[in-house]
Amino acid sequence: MNGKYRILLPVLSLAFLLAAVFYLQPRAMSYFGLNLLFNLAVPIALATIAQMMIMMVNDIDLSIGTFVSFVACVTATFLHDTPVLGVAILLAAILAYAGLGALIHIRQLPAIVVTLGMSFVWGGLAVLLLPSPGGTAPVWIRSLMTVKPPLVPMAVVACVLIAGISHFLIMRSSTGTLLRAVGGNAQAVARSGWSVAKLKAGAYALAGFFGVLSGVCLVGLTTSADANIALRYTLLSIAGVILGGGEFTGGKISPVGAVIGALTLALAGSFLSFMRLSPDWQIGAQGAILILVLAVRLLFSRRNRKWKEAAQNG
Amino acid sequence: MQQATGAGVSAPDAPLVALTDARVHFGAVRALDGVSLTISPGECLGLIGHNGAGKSTAVNVINGGLTPTGGQVRYLLADGRDGSGLADAQACGIRSVFQELSLCPNLTVLESLRVIHRDLTGIGWRKVAQGRIAKALAEIFPGHQIEPGMTVGELTLAERQMVEIAAGFSDGRMPARLVILDEPTSSLDAAIARQLLSHINTFCAKGGAVIFISHMLGEVFDVATRIDVMKDGRIIASKPTSEFTQQGLIDAMGHVAAEKSAARAPGSAKTELGEEILKTPEGLSARKGEIVGLAGLAGHGQAEALARFYMSRSGKLGQVKQPEVAFVAGDRGRDGVMPIWSILRNLTLTHLPSLTNRGLVDRDGERRLAADWRSRIGIRTDNMDNLILSLSGGNQQKVLFARALASSAPIVVMDDPMRGVDVGTKQEAYQLIRNEAAGGRSFLWYSTETEEVCQCDRVFVFRNGRISAELTGDNINEENILAASFEMQGVGT
């Protein structure tokens, strides 16, 4: 898909859904309403960015959901009780991610299997930490997540910040450019004398970092954690990246698109709930929306390709 | 940070790079077989040779990307020291523009520079990168349409090539002192190629050095100060340009003319040809029992024409016992070999439906077929159950031949099938093809080697994706083929 228009489809889908939600529930069109619609999308957006970092280097992470759950458990326990130890654990988790990235590249392991294994490991650690839901959110993160900035609600500010920062990090900075280059043509990167293993470790570390942010924010919103709290983030994050115009291979990703994709998914849930569908069909409708948006993507790319071919022949 | 392009730092005579007796072997293939060359500031070295002569390998050795298995590469660093290896090559100001494009399609033009220039970091690197690439593009290709913010994947092939060339000449912390251009003009049109050539002239006049590889001999004559001719991993001629004539160059490169009449078995052309059994929209046609050659320089649309034809004639819903066409791949890794299978399984794949009884493969029949072809075509292995990758490239290629010929398809499509095949085997394969043709099969044979094309009953020469000439009978000769494939004034016809 054309890079410039890559962002167009997610923006349109989001705008369309938002319009539908406002039509169904005019009350949502307010400071208060927007915050309610979007605040739980903030950790999803962060997890989606984490997944995007992995997909950027042509891998896929099946463990991001359990990883965020693990981080949530650490946040609600260690980070609250003994902040120094808590920070140390989270740093170690990020390092573990970096190590995985290097291991996957050096040993030529399939990322999908390694992260599948890791999903069990993170899940087990989370259950060990919190056998029963509980823990307490550190006060600072709680107040950060419930802050009421003037004019624009926190959720919107946070999403704009996440999109902006990750866009800067990945799309603008010189290191981000190198990381994307690994996804685009790892051989060319190696030929220019870079260590692809180090770059991959870097991408994974970034994924770990955003996963940590996601878990911390989540606890800030829910005030406590449980070991299963974010399991569905794995599939949500993959879907979010794809909805946001990203692709599984080729380093073709868009951080802004990923955030918008996450928001679209969150909004789709609200939309379905405002539609007052029968509970039987609420799950199926989510699948249908996913299929619909991806099918539209096909139309876009088809048209684009035709146009390009015509231009080249003419 | 920015220094003048191509500032000659060292004395004009001290060579920037010296290659002594460099050897590179890929398994049995001797890509470089003892190459010695030097290049000094102000020089433009033209490197020519047939496909697979080892030019690209030499480039990779010179730029430090490939460590030779034998011999030496030394760089003269800016501070006068000697060095070796990738890092020193970069520090010496050696830049390469590779034959296969090596840009990342997901990056923009200016971002592509970041991968090559290590010093592009920190705040404002985009501005610097944009400045460098825009300046280089404007200098080399005045009037170009490329914006630094465009995504590489959306550029045309020619535009990507222009970006790579510009990146090679662009300013950097270490200015470019030697730029290696591996077939840079293959996808550029004449006007833009001209711009490049004149830039090379200015660059060398200012003390820069260039290695220029091209199949367009006219260009090489225009731009090179010295021409080295490579053949089978060696440099067989090295003289100042003025001492070559174009005809002399072709003679040096070509090696078929003398053997041609011998290679062409008498009577092969006299086989009674049957009715026309294929005709494609782009103008290819063949009769029953005819060997049709596709010639021209690599990458001018021959492979695509073959694949298009094959796809249109082979079924999608089931593998049939009597396929209309069979395919012999030349790019084995991409189009032919099943890497985790045995030789046996690789060999029987296309013919499998005829060896199948109610869905189950008749394994004894399969073995018999494989044993039969093993002896017919001489696959050098003690056990057909060995992995296909345990074979040498030439023998792998024989397996792919056998895969297609074992089927009963009346038409066989061959996409440069003799890559990496040794001379003896080639002769066997030619004989095999002739016999099969005599038996009524038709062949569509694309080859990068003129020698092979000259064996055909009819030849279509491709240029820029179109058929530029159709040769038959005595018109099939090296001169005519070269003339139709090269864009060259005054040679051949």
Next chain:
Amino acid sequence: TTDKRIALSNNYAGNSWRQAMLESWEKVGSKAVSDGIVAAADAFTTSENQATEQAAQIQNMILQGYDAIVINAASPTALNGAVKEACDAGIIVVSFDGIVTEPCAWRIAVDFKEMGRQQVEYLASRLPDGGNLLEIRGLAGVFVDDEIHAGIEQGVSENASFKIVGSVHGDWAQDVSQKAVAGILPSLPEIVGVVTQGGDGYGAAQAIKAAGRDVPVIVMGNRQDEMKWWAEARDADGYETLSLSIAPGVGTLAFWVAQQIFDGAEVPKDLTVPFLKVTQDTLDETLEATPEGSVANVEYSQADAKAVISDAN
């Protein structure tokens, strides 16, 4: 309260208990609407059993302007953020079964711990000599699982003749418990009783039968298929046991409590309902009243709610 709108926020619909709960709600709620007692009684279920999704659902309900939200929560604490927002918006929040700890909400609690303890107590009355027990737990990391487990531990410590020799996670699913029990049985000594969390007794019985062991006293969880199996075993060889679980109809009690709060009743924040116990004596009548494949149930009326409230006051 004729203009009040009440919503049910439900986190899971994947088993017969929840389906019975939704059905009771639908029945009682639509009757109340047609009687003009409330304006709406809508039910919402999240697509996956996740606290994050339920929190979003509650936030949507706030936006939709419901006057009361009745919650069966995925997590006792993880919804507190959303519940607080609802309270701040002036919405009455009543939680039941899976209760929330946020102080502004009402809780109709079942004493899960007591439920675990009573299982052991019942076994002690049946088997004075004590013996080895197998424990089937629910889903790791979930509140109810931990509570019932704690109750069982307490019961065992009160009745020292019992010993838990094996513990498995059955995820509250018939097939998972069957698998887990079958896996641990071979390494266990003789077992006199199985303590469960509801919904997994039948699977345990199947596994034990398959292993060729005598079926011990398995405490059941009011599922129709369990009770049917129990009745058949009783008719065959006089099998005796106890079955207890929270009635899915508790949702309707929560509905009426919310209505009473609108009505101005003084309702304490913490209410308790007894769990529904099926004994050897009540087995037949309960089985008869329970639809096939469903769960033993009681639906509550406005009068019941008033009685529960006045008892608590």
Next chain:
Amino acid sequence: MDKSFVLKLTDLPRRPWFWAFAASVLAFGATTYLTDGRGGAGLLSAALTFAAFSAIVGLGQMFVITLGPGNVDLSIPATMTLAATLALKFMHGETALVLPGLGVALLVGLGAGGFNYALIRLLRIPPIIATLSASFLYQSLAIWSNRGLRIKPPEVLADFTTGSFFGIPNMTLIGLLIAVLSWIVLERSIFGRWVSAFGQNTRAARLSGVPVEVVRAVTYISSAVLASLTGYFLASFSGGAALNMGAEYLLISIAVVVIGGSSIAGGNSNVPGIWGGALLMFLIVSMLNSYGLGAGVRLIMTGTIIIGIVAAASGKGRAV
């Protein structure tokens, strides 16, 4: 001793399925060690029974994964639930309808597989997302059709699935039968060659005359059909279909394929390994439960073993 026999023995560790079986034997030994060998037969019989379900879905998943990177079927649990729900509802406990009920389950599989393939082929949706989205639809259908009520299977069917034949559980026999059939298809039939060729090099397969789209369609459909078959038997085995019955089979189906030594890079399937992986997944849980280790440790061990086996099996490294 016979020399070639010794040679074969030393060759064993290089077989991809070896590690799964070796680890299973270890787990089995560790469990029975606890009871000084008592209960070994019981454990074996239980392991054989329950591994059969994982093995059947695992075989379907293996067909799909063999197609190469990016191919995976996430709709297996939902397909299992839907097939079981519809089939049991249709049979409504009546003995006469056992076979038609099986037909219903298989039809559901055909439909689901066909739908998955259509999403992948016609709408060009990446398989991961296509099968995920489709699974939501199947879940909804299952809820809508039965509202979560557990309907008992016909008595004969329940007895059959829990019964055994000369001491071997019937489900094991069915699982082995399907494994043998899959082995024949993959190792002896032309279709198996096609699948393997597709997974190794789709382009070369197409150029050798392999009908690649047929291969892909049949593969996705087989996966769904095997899932629905498992759903039908599992529901009968455990006394009724439940909406959450397939949930744990998503990860199991993938893990079993990977542990069993099939290559995630495609082209290389391994039927014996599926059974090894299925036994291992059951025996590990049994072992850890028997030793009284909690859910947390159990999960961590499972993950470590998956990564360990994959790292051990992939010999190739790359210089930094």
